[in-house]
Amino acid sequence: MSSKWPIGTFINMAAVAAGSLLGLWLQQLFPARLEAIIFQAIGLGTLVLGIKMALQVPDGHLLGFIFSLILGGITGELIHFDEALQGMGDQLKAAFQVSDSRFTEGLITAFLLYCIGSMTIVGAIEEGIKGKRELLLIKSTLDGISSIAFAATYGVGVLFSILPMLVLQGGVTLLARQLQRFFTPAIIDQLGAVGGALIIAISIRLLQLGTVNIENLLPALLFAVLMSWAQERWQRRRKARRANY
Numbered sequence: 001m002s003s004k005w006p007i008g009t010f011i012n013m014a015a016v017a018a019g020s021l022l023g024l025w026l027q028q029l030f031p032a033r034l035e036a037i038i039f040q041a042i043g044l045g046t047l048v049l050g051i052k053m054a055l056q057v058p059d060g061h062l063l064g065f066i067f068s069l070i071l072g073g074i075t076g077e078l079i080h081f082d083e084a085l086q087g088m089g090d091q092l093k094a095a096f097q098v099s100d101s102r103f104t105e106g107l108i109t110a111f112l113l114y115c116i117g118s119m120t121i122v123g124a125i126e127e128g129i130k131g132k133r134e135l136l137l138i139k140s141t142l143d144g145i146s147s148i149a150f151a152a153t154y155g156v157g158v159l160f161s162i163l164p165m166l167v168l169q170g171g172v173t174l175l176a177r178q179l180q181r182f183f184t185p186a187i188i189d190q191l192g193a194v195g196g197a198l199i200i201a202i203s204i205r206l207l208q209l210g211t212v213n214i215e216n217l218l219p220a221l222l223f224a225v226l227m228s229w230a231q232e233r234w235q236r237r238r239k240a241r242r243a244n245y
Contacts, residue, residue, distance in 0.1 A: 006170035008127045008136030013162040015144030016114060020159035023151025030152065042153050043206030046113075050203055053117060053196025058186040061193075064227040068194050072220025073213075082215035089157075098156055106157025107164075108215060109202050110150060114143050114161055115168045116195030116221065121188050124169050128176020136169075153206075187228040194224040 030038065057065045076082065089104030100106070114120070123135035151158040172179055198220070201212040 006124070006127065006166075006173035008123065008133040008140070009166060009170040009173060011133070012114075012136055012140040012143060012169065013165055015140040016110070016147045016162050016165070017159060019144040019147030020151035020156070023148040023153075023158070024156060026148070027152045027155070035153075038149070039153060039206055042149055043203050046199055046206060047203035049113075050196045050199030050201075053192050053199060055193070056118075056189045056196065057193040058189045058228075061186065061190050061228060061231065064231055065190060065193055065197075065224070068190075068223040068227055069197060069217065069220045071223045072194075073217050075219040075223075076213070076216030079219075080216075081219060082213060085215050085218075092160060096160075100155040100157060102155050103157040103160070104215075106150070106154030107160050108157075108218070109154055110147070110158040110161030111164050112195055112198055112202065112214075113146065113150070115165050116198075117192045118188050120169050121172060121183050121191070124172035125176045125180050125183065128173040129180060182229070184228075184232060186232060187225055190224045190228040191221060194220050 085108065086104055089107060092098070092107075093100070093103050119135055119139045123133075123139055126132045126135055147158055198214055198217055201214045201217065204210050204212050205214070
């Protein structure tokens with residue numbers, strides 16, 4: 001029987017918080033040379049993770065994948081989404097008296113890593129409908145371990161990623177019965193693929209290969225969902241018309 005509360009998300013949040021606190025403590029022990037090689041190692045690991053996720057593009061959705069990134073980037077630039085996120089980050093920093101200069105970057109990085117992907121959506125829906133938390137418990141373990149390294153790299157912003165995790169992952173659990181029909185396998189895969197492209201952008205930053213405005217590309221996640229939904233609906237109508245002839 002399913003619970004009214006997103007228990008799996010609470011466990012996930014606790015794992016990330018514990019890992020982040022350990023990572024912040026270890027951060028104080030790292031000399032400059034060791035910190036540099038950790039940056040490179042995390043950058044390479046993040047690159048592999050992003051490529052793996054990006055290759056999940058469903059058959060026939062490649063154009064939607066590309067246009068999601070293009071339209072998302074244009075939208076982000078037009079509405080100055082990066083400035084809005086920076087403002088929100090500054091408000092959180094002021095509220096909790098945080099002085100970390102990489103706070104917002106760490107928050108966004110952790111949000112993408114922990115909240116965008118099939119395990120998040122499928123695990124949250126499974127908990128909300130069936131009360132099954134196995135997938136979220138596996139995710140919690142992985143997130144808790146990775147948060148050690150990412151908090152040591154990005155700072156306290158990784159710890160605060162549990163706030164959007166509560167809103168997104170917990171919200172999907174609470175609305176699971178309504179969202180189950182909407183989040184088809186193709187939409188979940190497309191969302192994860194676009195998220196993977198953004199994670200590749202994070203690795204480019206970490207490896208100092210270039211500068212990518214990840215913040216203004218974040219609306220691509222919304223376009224990925226909307227365009228996949230529209231494409232699936234159009235395909236169903238097309239099949240229905242063919243069946244009538």
